[in-house]
Amino acid sequence: MKNNNAFNQVIMMSQTPHQQTLTRVRIKEAFFQKLDLNLKDAGTILEAILDELVHGITRGEYLKIISFGTFLVHQKKARIGRNPKTKKEALISPRKSVSFRSSMALRRRVDPLGSS
Numbered sequence: 656m657k658n659n660n661a662f663n664q665v666i667m668m669s670q671t672p673h674q675q676t677l678t679r680v681r682i683k684e685a686f687f688q689k690l691d692l693n694l695k696d697a698g699t700i701l702e703a704i705l706d707e708l709v710h711g712i713t714r715g716e717y718l719k720i721i722s723f724g725t726f727l728v729h730q731k732k733a734r735i736g737r738n739p740k741t742k743k744e745a746l747i748s749p750r751k752s753v754s755f756r757s758s759m760a761l762r763r764r765v766d767p768l769g770s771s
Contacts, residue, residue: 724757
């Protein structure tokens with residue numbers, strides 16, 4: 656499974672002692688190297704994947720990527736908040752937020768000893 660192996664190597668690229676950031680450029684370069692694509696095609700594929708993920712999330716769809724995790728959209732209700740400096744109350748309007756829950760497979764890869 657060449658594609659799964661490439662995905663695993665992209666995930667492993669971010670595991671360094673100095674916590675590098677896994678950027679679009681680095682993912683595009685991984686596609687280029689591992690899938691024998693030119694950089695333009697690698698960028699096009701990456702953007703198509705990200706666009707589809709974002710569109711699904713913005714439509715409120717439940718987004719589950721096996722062995723990676725789940726993205727959910729939550730509708731938060733209006734509430735009263737407080738400014739920590741002035742202690743003045745203010746209305747916080749209703750809004751949507753996105754949460755991510757990592758899969759057990761991803762958690763095992765991040766922490767193989769399973770401390771939790």
